[in-house]
Amino acid sequence: MLITSLLPLLTNYSLGFDLVAGPDDTVTLTIVPRKAAEAAHTLANGEARPISITASAAEIDAELGRGIDGALGQLIASRKTLADQIAEQRQAAELARTAAAQAAKANTAAVKPAAPTAPVKASVSSPPADATPGEPASLW
Template sequence: MLITSLLPLLARYSLGCDLVAGPEGMVTVTIIPRMIEGGGHKPDTGELRPISLTASAAEIDAELARGEDGALGQLIAGRKALADQLEEQRQATQAARAAAAAKAKAATPTPTPKPASAQASGSPPADAKPEEPASLW
């Protein structure tokens, strides 16, 4: 039942599992999501938080037997829902960026070449007479 419970997360993450024995017969099961090598998306830090369940071995077995209705199943379903929402938000953000870039590109006017001026700056006007000083007015 543990692997069946973890299947929804295995599509997005590589999972590590840690079992620690505690006092008075308590056991802590920690599922550690990790980024898939060569995976397509970079997970959010909230997605990579470990899922931890502490109880007696018999209680953990009973919860695992309940499948999706058990505590671990509900934690995993909640984590999968979070990952789905984050992925939808990523896709919406990328689509909005692409649309904004396309709109900005369309709105940017193409520079028109300036017509060549008849006279170069610093040269006297065409009607200037050599014996008269140049006037600014």
């Protein structure tokens, strides 16, 4: 029954199990999802992280018996969804980075340097005819 309920997960994942007995009749089950040999998609880092469940043996059996509708199936599906979202965000960021680089190149090519101009020469005017040496010139 357990393997039959996990069969939908086994189409995309190879599942490794590790069982450790704990105090008060608890059991810690560590599940390591790996890519199944026939799976089309590649596992993201989040999908391949081990999952650890600590509960009574009956509780773990009941939860694993629910298959993809149980906690294990939902957790793996959530990790896959998050991995897909991260991949989409990385792709969008890369596209934005590429578009910004192309826009910067286009702006650089469109802006032509200004033509050099001849240096401006200061014109020196001669003092008025009625100016007296040593006194400031009048503006009127």
